[in-house]
Amino acid sequence: MEYSGMALRVSLFLICVLYYVHGDLSYSVQEEMKRGSVIGNIAKDLGLEVGILSIRKARIKTVGSERRKYCDINLRTGDLIVAERIDRESLCGEKHSCVVKFELLFEAPLELHRITVQIQDINDNAPTFPKDIIKFEITESADKGARYRVNAAHDADIGQNGVQSYTLKRNDHFVFNIQTSSDGTKYGELVLEKELDREEQKEIKLLLSALDGGSPQRSGIVAIDVTVLDANDNAPVFSQAVYEASLPENTQIKTPVITVSATDADEGVNGEVIYGLGRVSDKSRKLFSLDRETGNIFVAGDIDFEEGSKYEIIIQAKDGFGISSDAKIIISITDVNDNAPVIVLKSLSNPVPENASPGTEVGLINVQDRDSEKNRKVRCSLQQHVPFKLIPSIKNYYSLVTTEKLDRELVSEYNITISAKDEGSPPLSSVKVVHISIADVNDNPPVFEDQSYSSYIPENNKPGHSLCSVKAHDPDWRQNGTVIYSLLPGEVNGAPVSSYLSVNGDTGVIQSVRSFDYEQLMSFKVDNAWLSYHIIKSTDPGIFKIDLHSGEIRTQRDISDSDNMKQNILVAEKAQTVI
Structure with missing residues (x-):
């Protein structure tokens, strides 16, 4: 009995909601806030549902050479929070503007936002002098109005929180003035208001206070010891x-x-x-x-x-x-080129189904180099003779995609070597090996060893007599490669073929069901066949799968925003004659 193939076309319509988010985010936070303090709500500011953050694997990365992670994102609430202690003075020193930059990265689809956080100064540092005691030896011949330089106090805070004023404890000889040098450096001067008399007073002890403008106000004190000497009237x-x-x-x-x-x-x-x-x-x-x-x-x-x-x-x-x-x-x-590129595997879809279409993204690679200018420019490449390639994405990210149709029966796994080389002189490089397994898809039908089988049996045989054994092979893996044997419906002399023969579904052994009489039935033929269903064409390969025996169509992965809204599937039914 012969069966011809038939095709079934199925159209599915998917309604997808796509989120496109653009623009930078700016926030401001005081230094020394407690861990977990909320800076702002990223989800709200980007107009996103909070649940999207987890689904799209949102994460925060500090930009630049700073390795510490000062901020993080709470995926449950969408809040940008303080992740560890932020000390403005350690980060920015005396700069009036202290900005920390971050990158907010989404996946599926890949999306990048820049976040800037302005660190506000608080008055957490008191003015300090370079030394606890300042000593001067001043000749008694010094004229009224003589000036003696005192290094200004330093306050690690900025603006109003920095040093604002000085107070010299009342005395009979000196006052204190603030001066600014030609290069912009501020310093103080002791100004002699009343001439010194060594015979009257050999030592003078003063107290100088430096005050900042913060609230509460902080101060620092230095002792000034003046020894009265004879003529030394020139400074270096x-x-x-x-x-x-x-x-x-x-x-x-x-x-x-x-x-x-x-x-x-x-x-x-x-x-x-x-x-x-x-x-x-x-x-x-x-x-x-x-x-x-x-x-x-x-x-x-x-x-x-x-x-x-x-x-x-x-x-x-x-x-x-x-x-x-x-x-x-x-x-x-x-800068010297002393840092080799670092290759980081951000994500990897593993295993990859063998029916993945060329251009399917299977991994996301990030490459960083801590050097500057040309020393940090990096080029990435893959070893040859693998069906994958790297496609540059945003900034220093690369997508690892397939370049041709995969076949698990030919190659079941790949060790892909990724090389990264900077443009320094001499250049530095690094490699990373990524292991990818190929997942089996039921893309091969069983094939019988022979197209026909013959058997002879003496009449008056006993039921259960073995006539012959058929054998078929399927190169697919596990259940996809498991072969089940059955007899197609048919008739012999007006009776069902199943009343004459049976086949063992696991072994392919064909046995008689009854005793045969040569004078009544000299010979007969049977269509032992494997019926199979296959998807031969699909709008987006990899979304749907079909049961080999029943023809039932199911999804084999989640439907994403990037999938086509209309899906066309072409299905073929096949039968193979065996006996």
């Missing part, structure tokens, strides 16, 4: 008000950086100059050292461009009796 003078130097990162320890020089017009001990560090950050103090005698500055620690690109150091020149002057040193750090 630097050859430059500002010194500048440039260093490549990774410069070896003890490498000379720059030499400062100051001279004093006085003679003898009054004209001998020694050098010291004035106001300097703890970080700079660990990276640079100063020779007090020569004014030479050396590298003292590991210089890393990614940790800091510019340092400012105040150098003090002091004569034998303590009169001093300051100069500023600006050290710029240049």
Whole structure:
């Protein structure tokens, strides 16, 4: 008995709701807020349902060389929250504008938003002086109006929270004035209002207070000890008000950086100059050292461009009796290509069905390089001879997509080597191996070893006599490759074929059901067949699957916003003659 194939066309209509969100988000938050404090609601500001954040795997990433994650997103509420302690002074130093930038990343479809958070200063630092005690040795011949420089107090806070005023405890000889140098640096001066008399008073003790403008107000105090001496009326003078130097990162320890020089017009001990560090950050103090005698500055620690690109150091020149002057040193750090690219696998669809159409996205790759300029420009590539490729996406993201039709029966898995190389000199590179398994799809029908089988049996046989055994193979995997045997309906001499023969569905062994009489039935034929159903064409391959035996159509994954609203499916029914 012969069966011809027939095709079934099914059209499905899907109603999808797509979200397109554009634009940047800006927020403001005070430093030192508690962990979990709410900064703003991202879902509300973007006009999104809160549940979308989890579905689209929303996540926050800090932009730039800063590795700490200061903010995060609460997927249940959509709130942008403080994730860890934010210290404006550590982040931005004396900058008046302190901004931390983040990236908000969505998947399915991929979408990126930029978030800027302005860190507001609070008055959490008191003014401090470089030293607890300032000592001056002033000659008694000093004229009324003589000025003696005092390094200004420093407050890590900015604006109104910074140093606003000074108060000198009332005394008989000095007042305090604030001055600004040519390079913009503020400092104070003790101004002599009444001449000194060493025979009358050898030492004068003063208290200077620095106050900020915060609420509550904070203050710092320094003691000033004045020793009255004879003639030393000249302060050291630097050859430059500002010194500048440039260093490549990774410069070896003890490498000379720059030499400062100051001279004093006085003679003898009054004209001998020694050098010291004035106001300097703890970080700079660990990276640079100063020779007090020569004014030479050396590298003292590991210089890393990614940790800091510019340092400012105040150098003090002091004569034998303590009169001093300051100069500023600006050290710029240049980048060296010392960081290899880092490849991060953000997501991976694994296993990949073998009927995935070319161009199907199976993974998302992110590549980062902590260097700057051309040293951080990275190119990615895949090994050859694999049916995958990388497609550049937004910023430094790449989509891993299929390039051709896959066949699990030929290749069941791939180890894909991703290479990333920067444009530095010499270039640095890194590799990452991604393992992808190919999932089986029932795309192969069973095939019999022979197109026909013959068997001879003596008459008067006993029921259950084995006539022959048929054998079919299917290269698919597990249940997709399991073969079941059956007899097609038919008649022999007006009686159902099942009253003559039976077939074992698992083994393919054909047996007699009755005893045969040669004089009544010399020979007969049977169509032992496998009926199968196959999807031969679909608008979006991979959405639907069909039961091989029943022809029932089901979805095999969730319907997404990116799928076509109208789906066409072409189904074929096949029968293969066996005996």
